[in-house]
Amino acid sequence: MTKLPTGLIVGKFWPPHRGHQLLLEAAAAQVAELVVLVYASPDAPVMPAALRTSWIKELYRGDEVARGARIGSTPLRVFALSAEADGVPPDAAPDEVHREFVRRWLAGQGIAVDVVFSSEDYGHGFAQHLGVTHVVVDKARQQVPVSGTQLRADVAVLAHQLHPLVAAQLGVVPPTHVPRVVLLGAESSGKSTLCAALAEACNTAWVPEYGRTLHEQKSGNLDYEDLLYIARRHVELEDAAAAQANQVLFCDTNAATTALYSYYYFHRCDPMLQAMAAVCGQRYAHTFVCAPTVPFEHDNWRGPEALRSFQHGMILMQLEFYGIPYTLVEGTVSQRVEQVKNQLSINSEQ
Incomplete structure (x- = not known):
């Protein structure tokens, strides 16, 4: 044409x-x-x-x-x-x-x-x-x-x-036909591994952290504008994955964490990203936070291990600021999978 x-x-x-x-x-x-x-x-x-x-x-x-x-x-x-x-x-x-x-x-x-x-x-x-x-x-x-x-x-x-x-x-969240469960955690706290394990155990889909994808594509050289773009693309990927999800969709990270990184890297946050962070309590049916107790893995992208404890504390502070209830998960991957499934009342047969 x-x-x-x-x-x-x-x-x-x-x-x-x-x-x-x-x-x-x-x-x-x-x-x-x-x-x-x-x-x-x-x-x-x-x-x-x-x-x-x-x-x-x-x-x-x-x-x-x-x-x-x-x-x-x-x-x-x-x-x-x-x-x-x-x-x-x-x-x-x-x-x-x-x-x-x-x-x-x-x-x-x-x-x-x-x-x-x-x-x-x-x-x-x-x-x-x-x-x-x-x-x-x-x-x-x-x-x-x-x-x-x-x-x-x-x-x-x-x-x-x-x-x-x-x-x-506008302070609202579009409805979804499957509940979304978000996993949060500091760097190298096991959330991506847990997301994948939960999706396999529950025979459903999961959404990787898009910020990590873009970070690697740009060799770590993110710009300020990228943070809002990351949050927008991540929710679009969630919407796409929801169509393939079975009863529940697991999501690695949310816009609130992206907003934290915006402040961390650039000392400011776009108002549109702030608004996306503010509705995370409405967007996700349950929030799990991975305790930073697994061995730290260096991958050339993460900050020093000493930063992990600070990141964990900031995530908890932000959740409490927004009034978002959460469940802390600890132990091995299999133990964490069972903790999440028990909290969500998901049977292994599903």
């Missing part, structure tokens, strides 16, 4: 939901570059356009050196517009006013578009005003039955229509 040079999407994205993601991804597959304008007037005071824009950019930011957002191979340019800075017309203004506003704004930015993508009735007339093609994406909401208005009215009930990163910013 020959791609058109530049596509355009205009919307409130209030908040960005799965339907928006379908629109963005369908559009990106058909153009060489995708321009997205985010605005509303009056704007949302608790999640203004600039914040919603940052959520969209983060959803599609990869781990490559070039930090610009992209969907597949298509660069994504997302702009937050406001009434104060850009003269955004009121939402209630006639369609002709909005069409002309966008046309003038694009011209002022030197941006020429070739196609408009939308899931709304206004799309055809809007594209005509710009003199470009119009492509409709899931107007009937059959692929993703979602409504931004309904979401704003009851975000907790409709959290399944949100990416976990966006949901966390």
Whole structure:
């Protein structure tokens, strides 16, 4: 398929939901570059356009050196517009006013578009005003039955229509069909080994620590922005693994621990990562902490053994700060497996 040079999407994205993601991804597959304008007037005071824009950019930011957002191979340019800075017309203004506003704004930015993508009735007339093609994406909401208005009215009930990163910013967690159990622990405390052993013993899936994967891929040279990316990718991998899980999904590490490492390495933490850490108590049905009593294994990636005790204490402090109940597991791998299974009332036959 020959791609058109530049596509355009205009919307409130209030908040960005799965339907928006379908629109963005369908559009990106058909153009060489995708321009997205985010605005509303009056704007949302608790999640203004600039914040919603940052959520969209983060959803599609990869781990490559070039930090610009992209969907597949298509660069994504997302702009937050406001009434104060850009003269955004009121939402209630006639369609002709909005069409002309966008046309003038694009011209002022030197941006020429070739196609408009939308899931709304206004799309055809809007594209005509710009003199470009119009492509409709899931107007009937059959692929993703979602409504931004309904979401704003009851975000907790409709959290399944949100990416976990966006949901966390709103203080909710999308539901899952299997309970998720997270294992935490300092470096070389046996949590990865225990996760794998539990998955085998319970005939289910488990999710390795994505932070470790990226750390090794980048030869230990993580950037500040990588920590939020790690947390986002980890929950995406959890969602993917949940489809193969049998009764329970075991997860190696959570966003709260990733936030700890952000402070450890960079002395700061992105607010989006802080929000993901804050909902860990809702995301996981049970939290287990591996006692740092197994022999320390040097692997060229870990810090000194003396750091392990401090890390363990910080994890416990953070859990208590968030009010997250946890169970400490000790002993050999087999003993720890039995401790977890007993706590979760899982039989060996399952």
